[in-house]
Amino acid sequence: MRKFCFALLLFICFNSTGQTTINSATFGMMEARHLGPGTMSGRITAIEGVNEDGKTLYVGTAGGGIWKSTNAGASFKPIFDKYCQSLGSIAIDQKNPKTVYAGTGESNMRNSVSIGNGLYKTTDGGDNWIKIGLDSTEHIARIAIDPKNSNTIYVAAPGPLWSDSKHRGLYKSIDAGKTWEKILFINDKAGCAEVALDPGNPEVVYASTWEFRRLPYMFSSGGAGSGMYKSVDGGKTWKELTNGLPGKPFGRIAFTLAPSAPSNLVAIVESSETGLYISADGGESWKKQSAILNVVARPFYFSTIVIDPKDEKRVYRPAYTFSFSVDGGYSFAEAGSDGVAVHADHHALWINPNNTNQLYLGTDGGIYYSLDKGGTWFFAQNLPVGQFYHVAVDNKTPYNIMGGLQDNGSWIAPSAAPGGVNNAHWLTINGGDGFWVQPDRNDPDIVYAESQGGNINRINIKTTKAVGIKPQQVAGEEKLRWNWNTPIVTGVAGKKNLYIGAQHLYKSTDQGRNWKRISPDLTTNDKKKQEQENSGGLSADNTSAENHCTIFTIAESPLDENMIWVGTDDGNLQFTEDGGKTWTNTAKNYTAAGIPAQTWVSSIEPSLFDKNVVFASFDNHMYGDHNTYVAKSTDKGKTWTMFNSSEFTGFAHKVKQDLVNKDLLFIGTEMGLFASVDAGASWFRMKNKVPDYSLVRDIQIHPTTHDLILATHGRGIIVVDDISPMRKLDLAIANKEVHLFANDPIKLTTGTFGGGALGADGGWRGGNPPSVPPIQYYLKDRVASGKVVVEVYDANGKLVQSIPASNRRGINKVYWNLRSKPPKTASGGSKMDYGGFIAPMVLPGEYSIKLKIGDKEYPSNITLVHNDANKDFTMEDRVQQHKVATDIYNMHEQLAKTVDDINARQKMLKENITRVKSKKVKTLLEEYHTQLETLRAECLATKQKSLFADEVRLRERITDVYMAVSMEESVPGNLQLERVQSLKQELTKVEQTNAALTTKYYNKVKDALVKEGVIKDEKPGLEVRKGN
Incomplete structure (x- = not known):
C-alpha cells in the first residue's frame, strides 16, 4: 500500500498545476532514423491508383501505414504516420481523386495480423486525414465508392478475428461518410469479406459474408454465416446466390466482376468443393471452372481476384504465386518470364485501366510492377515496411543490428555506414519466417537465427556457413512443442549460455552442439489446446502458427546466470534460482494484479539493478482483449503491480528497462511506443519520427552508444540515437526555465564524410x-x-x-x-x-x-x-x-x-x-x-x-x-x-x-x-x- 501511495504521489507531482508535463515534445530533437531495409520489404495489403494519370499510387501495408507515389513508384513517401498502421483497404474517388478512403485493419486473417480502429478520409491527397467512423470493426476488407455518386460508399467489414462482435457486416453511407447504416448483417460470428458494385448500374451490389474465428491454438474458416449475396436496390433488400455453387457451409468467398462486362463474375468459393466458379448472368447461376491448387489454396489468406478492365476474359489470381487466365477462368498459367519469380504470397493488384499492360502487385515481400501484363517484373526497393519480430545488437563498431522478418528470413546490417545505411548493407543470413536472431557473446562471427517452429541455425557470418542445431526429441519423450515464434536467447551473466524453449527449456554452453534439458514441462500442457492437425476449418491449415502450450519468452538475469525466467503462451510465468533444478510458477500472483489468467507472457525483463525486480508484458488479444498489460514485481514474482495510463493503446509486446537509469522504462505495443521517466508513475507516447501507432515488437538499448533500437512490424528497424537526455531529465530539471546539461568527456574524432553507393x-x-x-x-x-x-x-x-x-x-x-x-x-x-x-x-x-x-x-x-x-x-x-x-x-x-x-x-x-x-x-x-x-x-x-x-x-x-x-x-x-x-x-x-x-x-x-x-x-x- 505504501508503494502504491508513493507512486500516486509521484504521479501527482508530475501532473499538478504549475508543474511541467513531460511528453514526446520534451524530447522532440531526439529524432529516429529508419534503417529499412527496402531490399526486402513487407506485406502489401492494398494498392490503388488514380485512373486519370496512372502515376499517382496509394499503397496500404500490413503494419507500415500508407505510402504515396506521384511518379508511378519511382519514389514513395509515408502519409499516414499519425494513425493506425494496419491497412485493409484503400479506395479513391475517381471523380475527385484527391478524396481517398482508408480502411484500417488488415483482412488477411493470419495469426499475426494486426488490428484497425476505423475508417479514415482525406480530401487533399493524403496531407490531412480525419476518422469518419466504424471504429470497432477492427478489420476492413473492401471499400466501394458509387462511380456515379461520390457520396455513396460501401464498406465490407469482416470484423474482429478473435471474438464475436456485432460490429461486422456491410456498411453504407450516403453522405460521404458522415453517417453509416449497416445494411447486411448475418450474426456475431460472420462479417462481410467482399463488396463490388456494377459500374453501369451501381444500385446492383454484390457481397460475400464469411464466418471465421481464431483462437490462440486453432483457426476455423467456414460456417452457416458464410454466403454470397446480391442486391438490386442499393442494399435495401438482398438475395442469396446459390444456383450452381457447392453446398453449404461456405468459408471465405473472394469474387470480382468484369468492369467491361459486369454481368460476368468470377469467385473463389471455399467449401467442401473449393474451386473457382464463374457466372455470366450477374450471379444468378454459377459453374465450377477450376480447382487448381495454386488458384484456390488458402482462401483465408489469398482473397484477391481481378479481371482486366478492358478484357473480361483475362483474369488474374494473386495467391501463393501469380497466375492468370486468358479464357475467362477455364485455364490458368503462371505469370513471369522463365527463371524469374516475384516474392510468394500475393494480396493486392492494381491495373491501370487506361493502360492495362501496367500492373502493380502487392506481396508479402513488397511491391512489384510490370509493364507487360506480368511478363516481366520490377521490384520497388524503396518501401521500408519490413515486419520484424525481434531485434538484437552486437558490440562491434559500428554495432550490427539483426532480426527476423515475417516471411522474409533473418537479416543483419551495420547501424552506420559511409553515406548512410542503404539496401546494399543489409545481408540475409537465414531463411523461412524470420523471428529471433542472437549474437554469440564470445565469438563475434557467430550468430544464431531461428525460423518458424524452433528451427535454429548457428551461422558464421564471415563464411556464411550455417549449421542446424535444433534440439531433437529423445526416444520415449513426448513430442516437442515449438511455438511458431520460438524464443532463443544468449546469456548476459553467463555469456556461454544459449537457451531455446519448447515446452521444456533447453540450455547449451557449446554453441548448440550439445543441449541439456533444464526444466520439466513449464506450460499448462492442456491437451485440448494441442489439436493443431484439425485446425483450418473447411481448409486444413497447420503451419505451426497455432502451436500452443509452448514457451514464448526466456530471460536470464543479468545479475545471476542461475536465475532464469520463462513465460509461456498459455499464461505460466516461471523462474528458477538454481539453474533449472527447481521452478516456481507465479501465474496466480499476476492475476491478482488484474491481468487475466492464461494470457500470453509476451516479454520478461529481469532488472539490471536488483535481481528481485522483474518486469513482464502480457498479450491477451487472442482472446479478444486489446488492453495493455505490463507489470512489475519487486519480490521475484510474489506480488505484481500493473502499470496504467490513459496514453496506452494496443496490446503489449515488450517492456524494457534502461541500462543506466532504473526509472526509465519503455513499452512497445501493437499501437505505439511509450516511455516513462519516473519508474512507471506516468507515461507518454514517444513520437520523435516514430509513427504514432507503430507496431513495436521488440526494444533493445545499446550499452555503449545508448541508442534505442526498435523492431517494428511494418516499418523495419528504427533507431533513436543516444537516449541519454531521457536518463538525465528529472522533475527538478523539468521545472527549471533553462538547464544546460553537463557532458561526459568526449573523445576526439573526425567523424565521417559521406560516401556510399548512389541509389x-x-x-x-x-x-x-x-x-x-x-x-x-x-x-x-x-x-x-x-x-x-x-x-x-x-x-x-x-x-x-x-x-x-x-x-x-x-x-x-x-x-x-x-x-x-x-x-x-x-x-x-x-x-x-x-x-x-x-x-x-x-x-x-x-x-x-x-x-x-x-x-x-x-x-x-x-x-x-x-x-x-x-x-x-x-x-x-x-x-x-x-x-x-x-x-x-x-x-x-x-x-x-x-x-x-x-x-x-x-x-x-x-x-x-x-x-x-x-x-x-x-x-x-x-x-x-x-x-x-x-x-x-x-x-x-x-x-x-x-x-x-x-x-x-x-x-x-x-x-x-x-x-x-x-x-x-x-x-x-x-x-x-x-x-x-x-x-x-x-x-x-x-x-x-x-x-x-x-x-x-x-x-x-x-x-x-x-x-x-x-x-x-x-x-x-x-x-x-x-x-x-
Whole structure:
C-alpha cells in the first residue's frame, strides 16, 4: 500500500498545476532514423491508383501505414504516420481523386495480423486525414465508392478475428461518410469479406459474408454465416446466390466482376468443393471452372481476384504465386518470364485501366510492377515496411543490428555506414519466417537465427556457413512443442549460455552442439489446446502458427546466470534460482494484479539493478482483449503491480528497462511506443519520427552508444540515437526555465564524410548517427524572442566557435564538430574554394561553454580527450597534425587578408578612373589596376568558365594540402610538409609583390587624385595601406 501511495504521489507531482508535463515534445530533437531495409520489404495489403494519370499510387501495408507515389513508384513517401498502421483497404474517388478512403485493419486473417480502429478520409491527397467512423470493426476488407455518386460508399467489414462482435457486416453511407447504416448483417460470428458494385448500374451490389474465428491454438474458416449475396436496390433488400455453387457451409468467398462486362463474375468459393466458379448472368447461376491448387489454396489468406478492365476474359489470381487466365477462368498459367519469380504470397493488384499492360502487385515481400501484363517484373526497393519480430545488437563498431522478418528470413546490417545505411548493407543470413536472431557473446562471427517452429541455425557470418542445431526429441519423450515464434536467447551473466524453449527449456554452453534439458514441462500442457492437425476449418491449415502450450519468452538475469525466467503462451510465468533444478510458477500472483489468467507472457525483463525486480508484458488479444498489460514485481514474482495510463493503446509486446537509469522504462505495443521517466508513475507516447501507432515488437538499448533500437512490424528497424537526455531529465530539471546539461568527456574524432553507393530514388537509405555527442540543454518553454547560441571557449578564454541553437521547448541538441572556426579564405575568383568549409581539429583539454539566450548566459564545461581507439594515431601525432594544420590555416587567413586588400584597391581605382579628366592620371590608375589584377590572378582562379576547367592558383594549392592534412586523423607526410614550406614561400612572394606595388604607386596615385580634386589631401578617399 505504501508503494502504491508513493507512486500516486509521484504521479501527482508530475501532473499538478504549475508543474511541467513531460511528453514526446520534451524530447522532440531526439529524432529516429529508419534503417529499412527496402531490399526486402513487407506485406502489401492494398494498392490503388488514380485512373486519370496512372502515376499517382496509394499503397496500404500490413503494419507500415500508407505510402504515396506521384511518379508511378519511382519514389514513395509515408502519409499516414499519425494513425493506425494496419491497412485493409484503400479506395479513391475517381471523380475527385484527391478524396481517398482508408480502411484500417488488415483482412488477411493470419495469426499475426494486426488490428484497425476505423475508417479514415482525406480530401487533399493524403496531407490531412480525419476518422469518419466504424471504429470497432477492427478489420476492413473492401471499400466501394458509387462511380456515379461520390457520396455513396460501401464498406465490407469482416470484423474482429478473435471474438464475436456485432460490429461486422456491410456498411453504407450516403453522405460521404458522415453517417453509416449497416445494411447486411448475418450474426456475431460472420462479417462481410467482399463488396463490388456494377459500374453501369451501381444500385446492383454484390457481397460475400464469411464466418471465421481464431483462437490462440486453432483457426476455423467456414460456417452457416458464410454466403454470397446480391442486391438490386442499393442494399435495401438482398438475395442469396446459390444456383450452381457447392453446398453449404461456405468459408471465405473472394469474387470480382468484369468492369467491361459486369454481368460476368468470377469467385473463389471455399467449401467442401473449393474451386473457382464463374457466372455470366450477374450471379444468378454459377459453374465450377477450376480447382487448381495454386488458384484456390488458402482462401483465408489469398482473397484477391481481378479481371482486366478492358478484357473480361483475362483474369488474374494473386495467391501463393501469380497466375492468370486468358479464357475467362477455364485455364490458368503462371505469370513471369522463365527463371524469374516475384516474392510468394500475393494480396493486392492494381491495373491501370487506361493502360492495362501496367500492373502493380502487392506481396508479402513488397511491391512489384510490370509493364507487360506480368511478363516481366520490377521490384520497388524503396518501401521500408519490413515486419520484424525481434531485434538484437552486437558490440562491434559500428554495432550490427539483426532480426527476423515475417516471411522474409533473418537479416543483419551495420547501424552506420559511409553515406548512410542503404539496401546494399543489409545481408540475409537465414531463411523461412524470420523471428529471433542472437549474437554469440564470445565469438563475434557467430550468430544464431531461428525460423518458424524452433528451427535454429548457428551461422558464421564471415563464411556464411550455417549449421542446424535444433534440439531433437529423445526416444520415449513426448513430442516437442515449438511455438511458431520460438524464443532463443544468449546469456548476459553467463555469456556461454544459449537457451531455446519448447515446452521444456533447453540450455547449451557449446554453441548448440550439445543441449541439456533444464526444466520439466513449464506450460499448462492442456491437451485440448494441442489439436493443431484439425485446425483450418473447411481448409486444413497447420503451419505451426497455432502451436500452443509452448514457451514464448526466456530471460536470464543479468545479475545471476542461475536465475532464469520463462513465460509461456498459455499464461505460466516461471523462474528458477538454481539453474533449472527447481521452478516456481507465479501465474496466480499476476492475476491478482488484474491481468487475466492464461494470457500470453509476451516479454520478461529481469532488472539490471536488483535481481528481485522483474518486469513482464502480457498479450491477451487472442482472446479478444486489446488492453495493455505490463507489470512489475519487486519480490521475484510474489506480488505484481500493473502499470496504467490513459496514453496506452494496443496490446503489449515488450517492456524494457534502461541500462543506466532504473526509472526509465519503455513499452512497445501493437499501437505505439511509450516511455516513462519516473519508474512507471506516468507515461507518454514517444513520437520523435516514430509513427504514432507503430507496431513495436521488440526494444533493445545499446550499452555503449545508448541508442534505442526498435523492431517494428511494418516499418523495419528504427533507431533513436543516444537516449541519454531521457536518463538525465528529472522533475527538478523539468521545472527549471533553462538547464544546460553537463557532458561526459568526449573523445576526439573526425567523424565521417559521406560516401556510399548512389541509389537514386529506387532504393532506401537510412541516415547515420551524429559523429560526435551533442551539447544538450533544456528549455521549459519555447524562446519567443532573442537569439539562442552556444559558444565554445578554450582554456585561455578565446572563442573557438559560436553555434546557432534551437529555441524549441524541451531537450535541445547542438553539435560542435570539435573544430575551430573555418579559416577566412581569399574571396572572389571564378572557382569555388573548399578551404573555408573545414577547420583544424582542436586539441584535447578543458573547454568552457556558454548557452546564450538573449542577454542571459548559462555556463558549463566540456572535456575533450584523445581517442585511444585509433592505435595508429598517438597523442604526439595529434599535436603534430594540429601544428601543421594551424600553419596552413594561418596561410589561408594571410592570403585572404592580402586579396581583400587587392580587391579594395581595385574597387577604388575602378571607381576613380571614371572621375578623373587627365588622360595621364587615368593611364596611371589603369596601370596600377592591371598590376594588381596580375597579382590577384596568381592568388586565385579568375578565368574558369566551365565546370571542368581546372585553373589552379595559390589559394587552390593551399586548400589542396590543407584538406589533406585537416580532414582525417593522420600525421602529415614528408611531401606534405615540403609542400607547406614551398607554399609559404609563394605566399611570402605575393605579400612582397603587393608591398612593392604599394610603395611604387601609393603616393603617385594619391597625389594625382588630390590634384584632380577627386579626393582631399589626407582624407580617406584612397583606401590603401602601405605594405601589409
